[in-house]
Amino acid sequence: MFTEAQLYSPVTHTSDGDVTVHLSDEHPGVRDRHYRDRRNAIAALALHHTPDEPLPRVDYTDAEHEVWRTVSAELAREHRTHACAEVLAAAEALALPTDHIPQLDEVSTALEPLTGFRYAPAAGLVPLRQFFGSFGRGVFHSTQYIRHHSAPLYTPEPDAIHEIIGHANQLASPRFAAVYTAVGAAVDRLSTDRALKFLADVFWFSMEFGVVREQGDIRCYGAGLLSSYGELGEFRSAQLRPLHIAAMGSAQYDITRYQPILYCADSIAEIEDVIGGFFTDMDDDTPERLLRSSGIRTR
Numbered sequence: 515m516f517t518e519a520q521l522y523s524p525v526t527h528t529s530d531g532d533v534t535v536h537l538s539d540e541h542p543g544v545r546d547r548h549y550r551d552r553r554n555a556i557a558a559l560a561l562h563h564t565p566d567e568p569l570p571r572v573d574y575t576d577a578e579h580e581v582w583r584t585v586s587a588e589l590a591r592e593h594r595t596h597a598c599a600e601v602l603a604a605a606e607a608l609a610l611p612t613d614h615i616p617q618l619d620e621v622s623t624a625l626e627p628l629t630g631f632r633y634a635p636a637a638g639l640v641p642l643r644q645f646f647g648s649f650g651r652g653v654f655h656s657t658q659y660i661r662h663h664s665a666p667l668y669t670p671e672p673d674a675i676h677e678i679i680g681h682a683n684q685l686a687s688p689r690f691a692a693v694y695t696a697v698g699a700a701v702d703r704l705s706t707d708r709a710l711k712f713l714a715d716v717f718w719f720s721m722e723f724g725v726v727r728e729q730g731d732i733r734c735y736g737a738g739l740l741s742s743y744g745e746l747g748e749f750r751s752a753q754l755r756p757l758h759i760a761a762m763g764s765a766q767y768d769i770t771r772y773q774p775i776l777y778c779a780d781s782i783a784e785i786e787d788v789i790g791g792f793f794t795d796m797d798d799d800t801p802e803r804l805l806r807s808s809g810i811r812t813r
């Protein structure tokens with residue numbers, strides 16, 4: 515079952531303002547006191563931020579910038595052979611910095627002229643309705659912390675590298691940004707948690723882990739693939755299936771492993787028609803109707 519709550523480290527705060535990020539025992543930074551303090555401080559910035567204030571800026575350390583430099587260079591190299599042309603063109607237009615972690619306002623300033631999207635801070639998990647619904651207003655909620663320096667090419671949770679190198683490079687494409695906007699508009703029409711989860715699962719298998727056929731090759735466009743050094747080298751081993759909304763919205767999967775099944779579009783136009791079209795039309799009753807007509811049984 516999909517829920518990003520399984521991905522993000524829980525964040526708690528006391529009435530006197532103390533913020534704690536609870537890293538799992540397997541997290542590479544869990545035994546690093548300095549890293550844990552940084553995580554608490556960065557989460558506090560987002561938690562204490564109000565929308566009428568300027569976006570919070572993190573005073574990143576040299577070690578944190580070094581992680582960004584390492585990973586962004588490796589991912590850029592991988593993208594040349596694994597990312598689809600639409601993402602490569604969007605990334606070139608966005609021109610993210612490679613020498614430092616960009617602040618959220620820096621990302622917004624580069625992104626807004628391209629597609630109107632801007633970034634907002636998140637301490638950790640943002641409730642699904644708020645996270646997806648804000649796409650309709652051109653807002654993407656992003657965490658600001660960075661993975662532990664001991665394992666720069668791995669992260670158990672979405673960090674600034676996933677949010678920015680994965681999502682902003684995708685959001686810089688007007689064609690993909692239009693899909694996000696349709697997701698946001700759909701959320702405003704949904705009242706049931708079941709429909710919202712179905713939407714989130716279709717998003718997972720498209721905008722997070724989608725691949726597309728391109729000149730006889732398989733290329734990726736999903737943000738989860740674009741930001742994962744390990745998965746970029748592995749996704750061609752996955753079992754590929756054609757786009758199928760009912761199957762994507764009801765699949766059982768393990769988010770902690772490389773995805774064994776990926777849904778492959780024949781073109782960007784098919785992503786717009788099938789995925790974008792689904793988000794544009796969906797309402798509370800759509801999932802049930804699609805599942806029934808495809809003969810897929812759910813509880």
Ligand SMILES: [Fe+2]
Pocket residue numbers: 672676681722737738
């Ligand atoms: Fe994501």
